[in-house]
Amino acid sequence: MQTTTLQITKCESSKIDQVNFDKLPFGEIFTDHMFICDYKNGAWSNPRIQPYQPLQIAPSARVFHYGQAIFEGMKAYKDDEGGVWLFRPDQNYERINKSAERMAMPPLPKEYFFEGLHELLRLDQEWIKPGIGNTLYVRPFMIASQAGIIASAAEEFTFMIICAPAQSYFTGSVSVKIEEHYSRAANGGFGYAKAAGNYAGQFYPTQLAKQEGFQQVVWTDATEHKYIEEAGTMNIFVRLKDTLVTCPVSDRILDGVTRKSLLQMAEDMGIKTEVRPIAVSELVKGIASGEMTELFGAGTAAVVSPISGFSYEGKRYELPELSKDSYALRLKNQLMNIQYNRSEDPHGWREQVVTS
Amino acid sequence: MQTTTLQITKCESSKIDQVNFDKLPFGEIFTDHMFICDYKNGAWSNPRIQPYQPLQIAPSARVFHYGQAIFEGMKAYKDDEGGVWLFRPDQNYERINKSAERMAMPPLPKEYFFEGLHELLRLDQEWIKPGIGNTLYVRPFMIASQAGIIASAAEEFTFMIICAPAQSYFTGSVSVKIEEHYSRAANGGFGYAKAAGNYAGQFYPTQLAKQEGFQQVVWTDATEHKYIEEAGTMNIFVRLKDTLVTCPVSDRILDGVTRKSLLQMAEDMGIKTEVRPIAVSELVKGIASGEMTELFGAGTAAVVSPISGFSYEGKRYELPELSKDSYALRLKNQLMNIQYNRSEDPHGWREQVVTS
Ligand SMILES: Cc1ncc(COP(=O)(O)O)c(C=O)c1O
Numbered sequence: 001m002q003t004t005t006l007q008i009t010k011c012e013s014s015k016i017d018q019v020n021f022d023k024l025p026f027g028e029i030f031t032d033h034m035f036i037c038d039y040k041n042g043a044w045s046n047p048r049i050q051p052y053q054p055l056q057i058a059p060s061a062r063v064f065h066y067g068q069a070i071f072e073g074m075k076a077y078k079d080d081e082g083g084v085w086l087f088r089p090d091q092n093y094e095r096i097n098k099s100a101e102r103m104a105m106p107p108l109p110k111e112y113f114f115e116g117l118h119e120l121l122r123l124d125q126e127w128i129k130p131g132i133g134n135t136l137y138v139r140p141f142m143i144a145s146q147a148g149i150i151a152s153a154a155e156e157f158t159f160m161i162i163c164a165p166a167q168s169y170f171t172g173s174v175s176v177k178i179e180e181h182y183s184r185a186a187n188g189g190f191g192y193a194k195a196a197g198n199y200a201g202q203f204y205p206t207q208l209a210k211q212e213g214f215q216q217v218v219w220t221d222a223t224e225h226k227y228i229e230e231a232g233t234m235n236i237f238v239r240l241k242d243t244l245v246t247c248p249v250s251d252r253i254l255d256g257v258t259r260k261s262l263l264q265m266a267e268d269m270g271i272k273t274e275v276r277p278i279a280v281s282e283l284v285k286g287i288a289s290g291e292m293t294e295l296f297g298a299g300t301a302a303v304v305s306p307i308s309g310f311s312y313e314g315k316r317y318e319l320p321e322l323s324k325d326s327y328a329l330r331l332k333n334q335l336m337n338i339q340y341n342r343s344e345d346p347h348g349w350r351e352q353v354v355t356s
Numbered sequence: 357m358q359t360t361t362l363q364i365t366k367c368e369s370s371k372i373d374q375v376n377f378d379k380l381p382f383g384e385i386f387t388d389h390m391f392i393c394d395y396k397n398g399a400w401s402n403p404r405i406q407p408y409q410p411l412q413i414a415p416s417a418r419v420f421h422y423g424q425a426i427f428e429g430m431k432a433y434k435d436d437e438g439g440v441w442l443f444r445p446d447q448n449y450e451r452i453n454k455s456a457e458r459m460a461m462p463p464l465p466k467e468y469f470f471e472g473l474h475e476l477l478r479l480d481q482e483w484i485k486p487g488i489g490n491t492l493y494v495r496p497f498m499i500a501s502q503a504g505i506i507a508s509a510a511e512e513f514t515f516m517i518i519c520a521p522a523q524s525y526f527t528g529s530v531s532v533k534i535e536e537h538y539s540r541a542a543n544g545g546f547g548y549a550k551a552a553g554n555y556a557g558q559f560y561p562t563q564l565a566k567q568e569g570f571q572q573v574v575w576t577d578a579t580e581h582k583y584i585e586e587a588g589t590m591n592i593f594v595r596l597k598d599t600l601v602t603c604p605v606s607d608r609i610l611d612g613v614t615r616k617s618l619l620q621m622a623e624d625m626g627i628k629t630e631v632r633p634i635a636v637s638e639l640v641k642g643i644a645s646g647e648m649t650e651l652f653g654a655g656t657a658a659v660v661s662p663i664s665g666f667s668y669e670g671k672r673y674e675l676p677e678l679s680k681d682s683y684a685l686r687l688k689n690q691l692m693n694i695q696y697n698r699s700e701d702p703h704g705w706r707e708q709v710v711t712s
Pocket residue numbers: 073194230231232233234235254255256257258259298299300301
């Protein structure tokens with residue numbers, strides 16, 4: 001029987017006591033429950049919360065063969081009174097539906113997304129630890145679960161939310177390779193979608209970069225490799241003199257929630273911002289002249305990730321040490337203060353899930 | 357216990373009697389068995405044949421989130437004496453390992469691929485019906501089955517082979533839209549790999565084309581949309597005067613087995629061939645002058661698929677009716693004669709799996 005009311009099946013006993021929260025590997029340990037619902041015959045149904053468990057899925061399911069899969073990444077934060085918060089979840093909801101459209105997948109009803117999310121977080125709230133840096137990483141995702149290997153859009157999908165407790169993602173600043181050969185996304189492609197197919201293609205070029213001593217790749221435009229676009233799971237910011245610059249989003253670049261929040265916060269702080277294409281040659285010149293003093297990535301997982309240096313055309317360029325009043329650190333602190341309910345929230349970005 | 361010897365578990369009773377072989381939907385019905393093996397701790401192991409059945413897989417498996425998945429597509433043919441044949445399976449084996457490298461996946465040992473393939477086809481040979489057009493579509497594929505949502509290459513994979521009985525794929529000739537906005541692959545991307553992420557991105561633009569009355573999209577270069585590249589699952593050929601032309605493969609274009617076989621066969625037949633970029637403007641001029649008389653797709657699923665017309669810049673162009681001595685039909689017949697063991701095989705392309 002199909003239903004549209006959320007059904008909850010609780011796990012018999014929590015796994016939480018087996019988890020060492022001081023030493024969490026990223027994205028490997030999941031909470032006790034998961035949210036799941038099905039799309040069939042043109043409609044979503046059967047929203048349910050179940051114990052976290054393996055899926056049973058046909059070997060011929062489209063997702064295995066044609067990558068028809070999208071996801072989101074968000075975090076839940078606990079304040080010092082035990083209140084649980086999300087940060088701009090409406091943005092993730094809108095974006096998953098944009099991704100869905102581009103990948104020929106059905107939009108998700110708002111109630112399913114938010115009811116599933118809230119109920120799941122309420123049930124598993126013990127998994128969210130208070131204290132800056134502790135979060136619950138929340139992964140909504142949708143896959144083409146329909147059996148059958150014809151190379152066209154599926155008509156049956158599964159949407160799920162799974163949650164993994166996390167600590168700060170990156171440690172220290174990273175050294176990046178500005179990519180001159182490989183590309184992440186094509187003009188007219190689906191780089192702006194948070195689609196599975198955008199990620200696996202980055203692994204090999206990133207492995208090559210790691211062998212050369214870098215931690216990350218900064219992707220450039222696929223046509224000329226002259227303009228920086230974004231990193232693996234981060235948008236990119238540059239400080240040139242006193243201006244904070246980031247490139248415009250496009251059909252190749254993900255419209256990051258962190259990116260747009262930092263831009264707004266920078267404006268609120270009176271920092272001049274510019275959104276325009278950034279040529280690699282500008283970075284090279286900026287290092288030489290000393291006018292470029294910061295380069296950092298921004299995304300939900302790593303929040304703000306300062307970049308210590310980059311390579312391009314076989315040369316390495318080093319950025320100066322970050323000062324305490326760098327834009328990167330000021331913005332990061334301010335953002336986390338909002339996320340953890342430690343400061344005002346002038347734009348109403350916080351959404352409370354559990355009251356303290 | 358891990359083993360490297362093929363273990364076979366047969367199904368208790370065959371499903372074959374429930375299948376209507378006169379009315380097969382493409383890729384929805386699978387044979388009784390499947391081949392499966394695992395990659396873990398740096399090595400492949402546990403090759404086994406099992407009854408075809410659902411997979412148990414963690415919701416956090418990389419394949420669901422990051423599209424780390426590759427596949428192959430080949431066919432088994434039965435001749436009139438009951439012999440079963442594969443067509444150039446070495447090419448598929450080489451290609452899956454090329455795809456694997458680009459997608460940061462481990463290469464597959466030759467024995468696993470061929471022993472699995474041969475044993476599976478021997479077991480399920482009743483599913484292959486004799487007669488031109490009847491085939492068993494064989495789908496080898498590899499997925500990142502490791503649990504955990506960190507956005508980097510997995511270290512655990514599953515390789516499988518599943519088989520679906522099939523009849524001729526396309527019926528009649530198709531009308532195509534030459535794409536001017538969307539793209540399939542980027543320079544420096546992984547369009548040349550048979551990777552899952554290359555397919556889902558095509559579904560939406562193809563749906564749009566279908567709404568406009570076309571059956572397929574012909575992809576063009578992502579930079580200018582001026583050169584034709586390939587169709588959904590086919591490489592593209594043009595006949596200009598007496599010359600058969602196809603574009604070179606590149607990092608955006610799949611190196612099709614059908615494509616390279618047709619080129620060789622055309623040469624064997626004394627047909628002049630050219631491998632060079634093909635501008636859409638040439639097609640438009642070729643229609644006007646009458647010098648372009650054929651346009652067709654070529655791939656394992658559809659074999660040779662004549663194109664009756666195309667659209668570009670809002671105009672529709674129609675090709676003349678195909679004559680019996682068209683290159684498309686001559687090549688198609690010749691190819692199928694080789695595949696079904698009905699003619700000489702001068703290049704040793706056939707591989708016998710079951711002797712009659
Ligand atoms: C490709 C890519 N760019 C940028 C980002 C940053 O987006 P957000 O700030 O919404 O997490 C992400 C996601 O984390 C991403 O996957």
